[in-house]
Amino acid sequence: MPDITITFLGTGAGNCIQRAHTAIVVDCADGTRLLLDSSSGNSVMRQGAAVGMLASQFDQVLLTHHHGDHMGGIPFISGQRRRVDSESAPLQIFSTEQALDRLGKVCLATQLNVPSVDQEGAYFADGSPYLRWTAVDNEKWITLGPTTRACTFSADHIPGAVGWKIESHGVSVVFSGDTRFSPSVAEASQGARLLIHEAFCTDKDQQLANGRGHSSAGEAARVAAQAGVDELVITHIDSPFSADTQPLINDARLHYQGTISAANDLTVVTVAAP
Secondary structure: OEEEEEEEEEOOOOOOOOOOOOOOEEOOOOOOOOEEEOOOOOHHHHHHOOOOOOHHOOOOEEOOOOOOHHHHHHHHHHHHHHOHHHHHOOOOEEHHHHHHHHHHHHHHHHHOOOOOOEEEEOOOEEEEEEEEEOOOOOOOOOOOOOEEEEEEEEEEEEEEOEEEEEEEEEEEEEEEEOOOOOOOHHHHHHOOEEEEOOOOEOOOHHHHHHHOOOOOOOHHHHHHHOOOOEEEEEEEHHHOOOOOOOHHHHHHOOOOOEOOOOOOOEEEEEEEEE
């Protein structure tokens, strides 16, 4: 059974100045490529090009919520795809109704050649589609490839925020998105091989993290332990830990005994088939 390869193009929290913002590429066992969140600005294009992943090679994007550090790259990615191939199919976006509504407003505000949006997507002046989006319901699976499917689950961050569970050839990977400690993330992660969970800070600043809608490293590890996953990768790293993530790993180790690592920009993780 083929493996799943995960490439972290951006691993920084919203205010982090040492890392690109959140963007994760999931290359599934059946050849399906998914982009989990789109970072901000041109970061996905810049980081992706460094590892041979061009904007024109992204066809499907799964968004967790509408904050700019998670969806701000969409106009840049989709614009570059059209410049490379003027006949390219519209970029497919999957997310909640709240996030897609905000994305439509971003497109109108930032793209002078996108004069209209509706419930199905955004359009160029000639009427051709620029983006196509699909609103998803939590815990409802959507088919994204021959043997790849995904579903959302609620996250405790802002209204409409979700995480994503991706399954390909029977191997599951979960991304928490931005969230406080949440039983819904642990429940969705049951049976997953890998949990990618945000860890904004160490446990001593847990109250600060929770106040901003985020988790500490120990809370991320508690979710991994409750879910029984094989491996935990922490991401969404804030500036104080950007150069040295070991304090985050040390706190996580107090709550979870499986494999733990902290992702850096351009880290590649392979989820081996059983």
